[in-house]
Amino acid sequence: DTGVSQDPRHKITKRGQNVTFRCDPISEHNRLYWYRQTLGQGPEFLTYFQNEAQLEKSRLLSDRFSAERPKGSFSTLEIQRTEQGDSAMYLCASSLPPGRGDYGYTFGSGTRLTVV
Amino acid sequence: RKEVEQDPGPFNVPEGATVAFNCTYSNSASQSFFWYRQDCRKEPKLLMSVYSSGNEDGRFTAQLNRASQYISLLIRDSKLSDSATYLCVVSKHSGGGADGLTFGKGTHLIIQP
Numbered sequence: 001d002t003g004v005s006q007d008p009r010h011k012i013t014k015r016g017q018n019v020t021f022r023c024d025p026i027s028e029h030n031r032l033y034w035y036r037q038t039l040g041q042g043p044e045f046l047t048y049f050q051n052e053a054q055l056e057k058s059r060l061l062s063d064r065f066s067a068e069r070p071k072g073s074f075s076t077l078e079i080q081r082t083e084q085g086d087s088a089m090y091l092c093a094s095s096l097p098p099g100r101g102d103y104g105y106t107f108g109s110g111t112r113l114t115v116v
Numbered sequence: 117r118k119e120v121e122q123d124p125g126p127f128n129v130p131e132g133a134t135v136a137f138n139c140t141y142s143n144s145a146s147q148s149f150f151w152y153r154q155d156c157r158k159e160p161k162l163l164m165s166v167y168s169s170g171n172e173d174g175r176f177t178a179q180l181n182r183a184s185q186y187i188s189l190l191i192r193d194s195k196l197s198d199s200a201t202y203l204c205v206v207s208k209h210s211g212g213g214a215d216g217l218t219f220g221k222g223t224h225l226i227i228q229p
Contacts, residue, residue, distance in 0.1 A: 035219075042120075043203075105162065106162075107160050
């Protein structure tokens with residue numbers, strides 16, 4: 001396990017469909033984050049988990065979005081009734097908590113969502 | 117005012133030159149500061165943390181000015197491989213890992229041969 005894995009890399013979906021993305025963090029990292037990035041913008045924070053607990057959600061995470069990390073390992077991000085405005089790169093990152101060595105975030109390669 | 121502001125550029129710089137760019141942040145309670153590098157259509161990668169005393173890593177030097185709430189990145193002897201987008205990143209928490217990092221839009225750097 002050398003990094004953060006995200007699946008799929010690309011997803012094209014029709015408006016109104018539901019999509020689910022998966023993130024597998026670095027195994028010893030207990031923190032996991034979801035970010036969204038659109039063209040020309042920096043990544044925007046969506047939510048994060050410490051182990052299986054979801055500790056914070058951004059106001060960007062509307063009711064159509066839900067994230068889970070049921071066993072404190074991999075996480076899923078689901079978007080229901082997708083809209084064209086949901087088209088973006090969805091980035092997952094993981095880290096150790098503060099004070100536990102290198103707390104820098106490691107990002108996955110992202111899932112690029114296109115809603116048509 | 118946005119939380120983290122950067123000049124988007126692009127900065128077009130000849131190879132071998134020195135280039136510097138700044139970033140300002142609005143939250144005076146910010147505790148941790150970083151520069152991330154992002155190549156086209158790739159994920160961001162941590163370039164360096166930024167400490168109050170300033171820090172250097174090879175050709176890269178980062179400075180933090182808490183009074184003026186800005187962060188700088190200096191790249192000396194620039195290489196073609198330095199072409200990328202540089203993201204200024206701020207966290208409210210020491211350690212940077214608590215509730216997520218706040219990213220600027222990034223500064224696009226193009227090193228020209």
